[in-house]
Amino acid sequence: xxxxxxxxxxxxxxxxxxxxxxxxxxxxxxxxxxxxxxxxxxxxxxxxxxxxxxxxxxxxxxxxxxxxxxxxxxxxxxxxxxxxxxxxxxxxxxxxxxxxxxxxxxxxxxxxxxxxxxxxxxxxxxxxxxxxxxxxxxxxxxxxxxxxxxxxxxxxxxxxxxx
Amino acid sequence: xxxxxxxxxxxxxxxxxxxxxxxxxxxxxxxxxxxxxxxxxxxxxxxxxxxxxxxxxxxxxxxxxxxxxxxxxxxxxxxxxxxxxxxxxxxxxxxxxxxxxxxxxxxxxxxxxxxxxxxxxxxxxxxxxxxxxxxxxxxxxxxxxxxxxxxxxxxxxxxxxxxxxxxxxxxxxxxxxxxxxxxxxxxxxxxxxxxxxxxxxxxxxxxxxxxxxxxxxxxxxxxxxxxxxxxxxxxxxxxxxxxxxxxxxxxxxxxxxxxxxxxxxxxxxxxxxxxxxxxxxxxxxxxxxxxxxxxxxxxxxxxxxxxxxxxxxxxx
Numbered sequence: 447x448x449x450x451x452x453x454x455x456x457x458x459x460x461x462x463x464x465x466x467x468x469x470x471x472x473x474x475x476x477x478x479x480x481x482x483x484x485x486x487x488x489x490x491x492x493x494x495x496x497x498x499x500x501x502x503x504x505x506x507x508x509x510x511x512x513x514x515x516x517x518x519x520x521x522x523x524x525x526x527x528x529x530x531x532x533x534x535x536x537x538x539x540x541x542x543x544x545x546x547x548x549x550x551x552x553x554x555x556x557x558x559x560x561x562x563x564x565x566x567x568x569x570x571x572x573x574x575x576x577x578x579x580x581x582x583x584x585x586x587x588x589x590x591x592x593x594x595x596x597x598x599x600x601x602x603x604x605x606x607x608x609x
Numbered sequence: 610x611x612x613x614x615x616x617x618x619x620x621x622x623x624x625x626x627x628x629x630x631x632x633x634x635x636x637x638x639x640x641x642x643x644x645x646x647x648x649x650x651x652x653x654x655x656x657x658x659x660x661x662x663x664x665x666x667x668x669x670x671x672x673x674x675x676x677x678x679x680x681x682x683x684x685x686x687x688x689x690x691x692x693x694x695x696x697x698x699x700x701x702x703x704x705x706x707x708x709x710x711x712x713x714x715x716x717x718x719x720x721x722x723x724x725x726x727x728x729x730x731x732x733x734x735x736x737x738x739x740x741x742x743x744x745x746x747x748x749x750x751x752x753x754x755x756x757x758x759x760x761x762x763x764x765x766x767x768x769x770x771x772x773x774x775x776x777x778x779x780x781x782x783x784x785x786x787x788x789x790x791x792x793x794x795x796x797x798x799x800x801x802x803x804x805x806x807x808x809x810x811x812x813x814x815x816x817x818x819x820x821x822x823x824x825x826x827x828x829x830x831x832x833x834x835x836x837x838x839x840x841x842x843x844x845x846x847x848x849x850x851x852x853x854x855x856x857x858x859x860x861x862x863x864x865x866x867x868x869x870x871x872x873x874x875x876x877x878x879x880x881x882x883x884x885x886x887x888x889x890x891x892x893x894x895x896x897x898x899x900x901x902x903x904x905x906x907x908x909x910x911x912x913x914x915x916x917x918x919x920x921x922x923x924x925x
Contacts, residue, residue: 472920479916480909482797487805491829500828507818511809591798598794 450534462532471532474525481522482597486590488515489557493583496564496575506570512561519554533607540604546596553589556582617674617856624668628704629740629747631661636736643729651729652718655711656876658736662708663872666841667865669701670848672750674856685753691773693749698775698849700742707735709838715879716830775849782850789850792843799843800912802836805829807908814884814893814901823887830879837871858922864914871907874900 453459462470488511495505530537537543564570564579575583600606635657642650672694679685714728772780782788806829812818813826848855855861877900878884884897893901 468917468920472917476913476916479797479800479912483801483804483912484808486801487803487808490801491805491809491832494832499832500825503825503828504821507821508809510818511812514808594797594801595794598797599790602790 450538453531453534456531458528459532459534462528471529474528478522478525478529481518481525482594485515485518485522486594488512488518489553489586489590492560493587496560496579496583498574501573505573506565509565509570512565515557536605536607537600540600540606542596542599542604546593546600549589549592549596553586553593556586556589560586616678617671618678621668621671621675624664624671625747625750628661628665628668628700628743631657631664632704632736632740632743635661636740639733639736643733652715652880655715655732656880658711658732659708659715659876660872662704662711663869665701665704665708667869669697669845670852670855670861670865672697673848673852677853677856679753689749689753691776693746693753694775695773696742696746696749698778700739700746703735703739703742705841707732707739709834710735712834712875712879713831715876716827716834719824719827719879719885778846779849779852782846788846792846796840796843796847799836799839803833803840803908804836804912806833806836807904810878811901811904814887814897816892819890819892822889822891823884823893827878827885830875834875854923855918858918860914860917860922864911864918867907867911867914871904871911874904874907878904 461467462474467473488508492508492511494500495503495508560579560582564575564582567579569575569579635654638650638657639654641647642652642654676690676694679690680687710728710732714732717728782792809818809829810826810833813821813823883894884900887893887897
C-alpha cells in the first residue's frame with residue numbers, strides 16, 4: 447500500500463469522508479470558504495487600491511489587515527491539507543490540483559513582494575505607485591482568480607471522486 | 610410563523626404586492642421629489658426602490674415554490690403560470706437593475722454635492738419601465754387564480770408543454786455542462802469582493818483602522834455591491850437552473866432572509882449621517898458599531914447558509 451492510499455485510508459480521512467458529521471467534510475470546507483473570503487477579500491482591496499481604485503483611501507493603514515490575511519492563509523493551508531488527505535489518490539492525480547497549487551505559490555510570492563516593496567516602500571504613505579507595484583498587483587489578482595477557478599473546477603475536471 | 614412562512618405559496622401571496630404597490634409608491638415620490646426639487650423625497654424614493662428590489666428577490670423565488678404547489682391542479686392553467694413566470698423574470702431583471710442604480714445614486718449623493726447628470730434620468734427611465742413590466746407580471750399572476758379578471762381564455766393542453774423563457778434559461782443552465790461550474794467560480798469571486806468590503810468597512814467601525822475616516826472606506830462600497838451583483842446574477846442562474854432543490858430547502862429560506870437583512874444594513878451605511886460623521890481618528894458611535902457587527906454576522910450567515918444548502922438542506 448503506497449503512501450497516498452495509506453493517507454486516504456487513515457482513521458482521520460475516513461472520518462472526514464464518511465462520518466456524516468457536520469464538523470467533518472462540511473465544516474472543514476466551510477472553514478476553507480471563510481478563509482478564502484477573508485484572504486482574497488483583503489488581497490483584492492490591497493491590489494485594487496495599488497491599481498488606483500478608491501484613491502482617497504489611505505494605503506498604509508491597510509497594513510493592519512495583513513496579519514488577518516496570513517491567519518486566513520494558514521487556516522486554508524490546514525483545512526486544504528485535511529481535504530487533500532481525505533481524497534489523496536484522486537486529487538493528486540488531477541492536473542487541475544497542481545494548477546491550483548502553482549497559482550497559490552505565485553500568488554504568495556506576489557504577496558510577499560507587495561508587502562516588502564509596496565508596503566515597505568516610500569509610496570505607501572504618499573503614492574502614486576510605480577509600474578512595478580501595479581504589475582505585482584495584477585499578478586496577485588490573476589493568480590488568486592486562477593486559484594479560485596482551479597479550486598472550484600476540482601469538483602468537475604480530471605478524476606473526480608465526488609468529494 | 611416559520612411554519613407559515615415555509616409554505617412558498619403563502620409567502621408569494623404575502624410578498625407579491627410589494628413589487629407593484631411599493632414600487633408605484635416610490636415612483637410617485639420620486640417624480641414629486643424631482644419636480645419640486647425636494648432632495649429628501651428623492652432620496653427616500655431611491656431608498657424604497659432599493660428595498661423593493663431587495664424584497665423582490667424573495668418574491669421571485671417564492672413564486673417557484675407557489676408554482677410547485679399549484680402544479681397539476683385542474684383549475685390552474687400551466688400556460689397562465691408560464692406567462693406569469695416569464696413576465697416576472699423580465700420585470701425582476703429590470704427591477705434589480707433599477708435597484709442597483711438607485712443605490713448608486715444614493716452612494717454618489719455622499720461623494721459629491723451634485724449627482725452626475727446621467728444617473729437620475731437613468732433611474733427615472735428604468736423605474737417607469739420596471740413599473741410597467743411589473744404591473745404586467747402582476748396582472749398575469751392574478752389571472753392564474755382569479756378567473757373573473759382573465760383576459761385570455763386558458764390555453765389548450767397542447768401548447769402547455771412548450772417551455773417559456775424562464776424554463777428555457779433553466780434548461781440552458783442545467784443542460785450545458787460548463788454553465789454551472791462557471792457560475793460557481795464567479796459566485797466565489799463575488800463573495801470575496803463582498804467580504805473584502807464588509808471586513809474593511811465594518812472593522813473600521815469596530816475600531817481597527819481608526820486613522821482612516823468613514824468617508825474614505827465609503828469609497829469601497831460599490832466594490833461590495835459589484836460582488837453582490839455578480840452573486841445575485843449567478844445565484845439566480847442556479848435557482849432558475851434547478852428551482853426544486855431550493856424551494857423546499859429551509860436553509861435557502863434563511864439565506865434569502867439574511868440577504869434581505871443585508872440590504873437594510875447597507876442602506877444604513879449608505880444613507881445615515883451617523884457613520885458618515887466618523888472622521889480620522891474618531892471612535893464610531895454605538896449604533897454604527899452594532900450595525901457593523903450585524904453586517905459581519907449577516908454576511909457570514911449568508912455564506913454559511915449557501916455552503917450548507919447540500920448538507921443541512923437537500924440541494925444536490
